[in-house]
Amino acid sequence: MASLLFRQRRVSALGVSRILQAVNGDSFRLQPESNCRTFATFGVIIRNYSSGKGTAKLDFTDLTRPHTWYLNARKKQRKVFLHVGPTNSGKTYHALKRLESSSSGVYCGPLRLLAWEVAERLNKARVPCDLITGQEKDEVDGAKHKAVTVEMADVTSDYECAVIDEIQMLGCKTRGFSFTRALLGIAADELHLCGDAAAVPLIQELLKVTGDDVQVRSYERLLPLVPLEVPLGSFSNIRTGDCIVSFSRKGIYKLKKKIETGGKHLCSVVYGSLPPETRTRQARMFNDASSEFDVLVAGDAIGMGLNLNISRIIFSTMKKFDGLERRDLTLPEVKQIAGRAGRYGSKYPMGEVTCLDAEDLPLLHSSLKSASPTLQQAGIFPSFDFIYMYSRLQQKRGLYQILEDFLENAKLSENYFFANCEEMLKVAAVIDELPLSFPVDMDDEISSQGLTQFAENYAKKGLVRLKEIFSPGSLQVPKTHSALKELESIHKVLELYVWLSFRLDESFPDHELASSQKAICSMLIEEFLERLGFQNPTSRKLNSLMAKKRRQYL
Numbered sequence: 001m002a003s004l005l006f007r008q009r010r011v012s013a014l015g016v017s018r019i020l021q022a023v024n025g026d027s028f029r030l031q032p033e034s035n036c037r038t039f040a041t042f043g044v045i046i047r048n049y050s051s052g053k054g055t056a057k058l059d060f061t062d063l064t065r066p067h068t069w070y071l072n073a074r075k076k077q078r079k080v081f082l083h084v085g086p087t088n089s090g091k092t093y094h095a096l097k098r099l100e101s102s103s104s105g106v107y108c109g110p111l112r113l114l115a116w117e118v119a120e121r122l123n124k125a126r127v128p129c130d131l132i133t134g135q136e137k138d139e140v141d142g143a144k145h146k147a148v149t150v151e152m153a154d155v156t157s158d159y160e161c162a163v164i165d166e167i168q169m170l171g172c173k174t175r176g177f178s179f180t181r182a183l184l185g186i187a188a189d190e191l192h193l194c195g196d197a198a199a200v201p202l203i204q205e206l207l208k209v210t211g212d213d214v215q216v217r218s219y220e221r222l223l224p225l226v227p228l229e230v231p232l233g234s235f236s237n238i239r240t241g242d243c244i245v246s247f248s249r250k251g252i253y254k255l256k257k258k259i260e261t262g263g264k265h266l267c268s269v270v271y272g273s274l275p276p277e278t279r280t281r282q283a284r285m286f287n288d289a290s291s292e293f294d295v296l297v298a299g300d301a302i303g304m305g306l307n308l309n310i311s312r313i314i315f316s317t318m319k320k321f322d323g324l325e326r327r328d329l330t331l332p333e334v335k336q337i338a339g340r341a342g343r344y345g346s347k348y349p350m351g352e353v354t355c356l357d358a359e360d361l362p363l364l365h366s367s368l369k370s371a372s373p374t375l376q377q378a379g380i381f382p383s384f385d386f387i388y389m390y391s392r393l394q395q396k397r398g399l400y401q402i403l404e405d406f407l408e409n410a411k412l413s414e415n416y417f418f419a420n421c422e423e424m425l426k427v428a429a430v431i432d433e434l435p436l437s438f439p440v441d442m443d444d445e446i447s448s449q450g451l452t453q454f455a456e457n458y459a460k461k462g463l464v465r466l467k468e469i470f471s472p473g474s475l476q477v478p479k480t481h482s483a484l485k486e487l488e489s490i491h492k493v494l495e496l497y498v499w500l501s502f503r504l505d506e507s508f509p510d511h512e513l514a515s516s517q518k519a520i521c522s523m524l525i526e527e528f529l530e531r532l533g534f535q536n537p538t539s540r541k542l543n544s545l546m547a548k549k550r551r552q553y554l
């Protein structure tokens with residue numbers, strides 16, 4: 001049967017070997033990247049093959065045994081260590097100690113900032129370590145270690161030691177499947193999982209079928225975290241080491257401006273849609289005790305695992321908009337964010353946490369007292385090989401329809417739920433209209449226009465040149481918030497170009513230009529951040545101080 005498919009449909013040799021494995025009752029081997037980004041590239045393949053008729057014998061919608069997708073990992077009997085406990089209890093520290101002493105290894109974290117923190121730490125300890133995230137590849141000579149964002153975890157390599165941080169994220173609706181993939185798929189002799197105790201029963205259940213040896217290690221918080229009885233009340237009560245949290249971009253800038261116009265403090269800001277390199281520099285400025293940027297204003301991008309020099313967390317609100325509605329923060333969200341205060345090893349002997357308004361204090365206090373609810377299910381999303389093979393059995397055309405149909409028919413075991421595929425379906429709809437596909441933030445108008453333009457040019461000419469957006473004469477620091485937002489979007493388009501130039505370098509030859517324009521773009525954003533809030537005449541001294549600091553961190 002496999003050779004028939006091969007002749008009829010030009011399936012690659014690798015494809016044939018996979019079909020043979022399936023026919024023989026074996027499993028598929030996953031591609032290293034089964035995430036939204038590679039999803040787009042697979043769109044092309046699926047469209048090319050979607051008219052195929054195959055055999056009804058194979059059921060590609062049967063996803064009830066995901067552990068069998070990872071042959072490399074299943075060849076090992078992994079020693080799995082579950083490091084669990086509250087925030088700031090040394091879970092990651094102990095896992096990293098082991099990673100540092102291993103001959104090869106990988107750290108997988110939920111945030112770019114965390115991967116960056118780990119790469120820096122290992123390199124400092126003279127363990128060469130690559131940094132690999134969705135946006136960048138920073139390779140170090142002779143590195144046998146990698147720090148990656150979990151979506152970039154490679155399940156085809158062998159490691160002595162692997163760490164998956166914030167493992168409770170496997171219950172996350174959108175990103176959980178990448179944690180599950182890393183959990184089941186990383187081929188390491190030792191696998192260290194760090195996170196909340198709420199994930200323990202589920203992980204034990206998921207790993208019953210893998211033959212791995214699982215041990216649980218529990219930790220206690222290293223420094224006290226004190227929920228305050230009084231709210232912040234007034235901004236004049238802000239002090240060095242404070243981190244004030246808001247969940248909207250607008251809210252973050254409002255707070256920064258309010259605090260800085262008081263004339264006593266300079267604020268670093270960290271939030272999700274800032275370019276990653278900007279986020280890193282802002283966090284570094286705040287963490288540096290000799291820097292004048294002594295207050296942090298942050299979104300939930302600081303909510304996990306990070307070690308920042310925060311003495312007190314102040315929630316400006318206990319509600320956030322989650323894409324659908326404005327809702328109360330969940331218990332794990334409150335605990336994670338509050339847990340950034342008073343990190344062991346920072347200059348503060350304990351952490352404090354409070355709210356801006358008194359009415360929010362009861363929710364804060366009750367959340368910190370309660371245990372997080374036990375996780376019931378882990379996210380899952382199949383390899384694109386599955387969807388590709390499924391597409392061959394369908395009469396339907398178009399990636400969107402195939403994907404929708406696949407999601408409807410897929411069978412899961414009770415321990416898993418399907419990842420939220422809305423974003424993928426949106427990309428699929430665009431792919432169906434275009435001759436090529438890209439990874440892109442479809443909710444961002446400028447980014448999706450960038451996608452369309454790149455795709456059209458690629459289809460027409462096979463070559464996409466990048467025009468210079470920022471020339472020395474046209475450099476302008478944004479003056480308004482909408483101009484800033486536009487710059488953030490342009491940064492995303494340039495990032496997309498860089499991503500493509502890594503993969504299709506002949507068609508996207510302006511890699512250098514895109515990289516340098518990207519750097520200028522983030523510099524302009526940072527310039528805006530540093531100018532904000534200093535329009536009053538008394539701030540001239542601070543302004544020149546800021547300029548000096550900025551030079552130091554660029």
Ligand SMILES: Nc1ncnc2c1ncn2[C@@H]1O[C@H](COP(=O)(O)OP(=O)(O)OP(=O)(O)O)[C@@H](O)[C@H]1O
Nearest residue numbers: 086087088089090091092093305307339343344345
């Ligand atoms: N035994 C130790 N010796 C020295 N420093 C330690 C030790 N344990 C933890 N630390 C330091 O304490 C800080 C908090 O530790 P870590 O990041 O491991 O906490 P965590 O339990 O992973 O917290 P979170 O849940 O927020 O991720 C880190 O800066 C870490 O380097």
Ligand SMILES: [Mg+2]
Nearest residue numbers: 091092194305
């Ligand atoms: Mg940690």
